Amino acid sequence: MSRTYETDYSQFIPSDAFRSARLRYRAFEASKDCELYERWFADPWSQINCTPNGPRVTATSTITKRMEGHVDRNLISAVICLPHEDDDSKPGKAIGHVILDKPSMFQHATSNFGIILDKEYRGKGYGSEATEWILEQAFKRHRIHRVTLEVYDFNPAAKRVYEKCGFVLEGTKREAYWLEGKWCDAYDMAILEKDYFARQTNNS
Secondary structure, three states: OOOOOOOOHHHHOOOOOOEOOOOEEEOOOHHHHHHHHHHHHHOHHHHHHHOOOOOOOOOHHHHHHHHHHHHHHEEEEEEEEEEOOOOOOOEEEEEEEEEEEOOOOHHHOEEEEEEEEOHHHOOOOHHHHHHHHHHHHHHHHOOOOEEEEEEEOOOHHHHHHHHHOOOEEEEEEEEEEEEOOEEEEEEEEEEEHHHHHHHHHHHO
16 A cells, blocks of 8 residues: 655745845746846946956847846856845845856766946945845855856955955956956956855854
């Protein structure tokens, strides 16, 4: 006689998986987010920091296609939101976007990380908070071993945020990109799984 086992898996599902202290996270929705993303893609500073291709005019249809494609190309592609003013548990105003790539070779468990914030919300600690959230997702929920990023020498504020969150400088690509009339260095940074959990222990 076969026996049926019923397991309550809800105990393993974190109730706060898509929220942090001051932020909420959700999927990209073209009807809600296109205006915000158009503003980012029209901002030279945002474009330069997101891609070495430099500023360029981008059609709305291209933005929508690119952002919707992130769902398939990345482990996580989330819109960063403030809490909804009528319901703190739900996402409200969108202020940024964060991604964690799928490992190109799964046995190495290495993912690349990227983030962008609307101008109005930079320098307020939201970038650090969203970065800490993505690292929690990477190491605790996706079994990633190593998270990497690239940051340019003309954005020292971003480099300080990453260092604050535990990223370590692994190397400098000297004069790697020609941007805005001069050669710029690019810094390769990374944080390992063991470094992340060591920080959690030290901060507890």
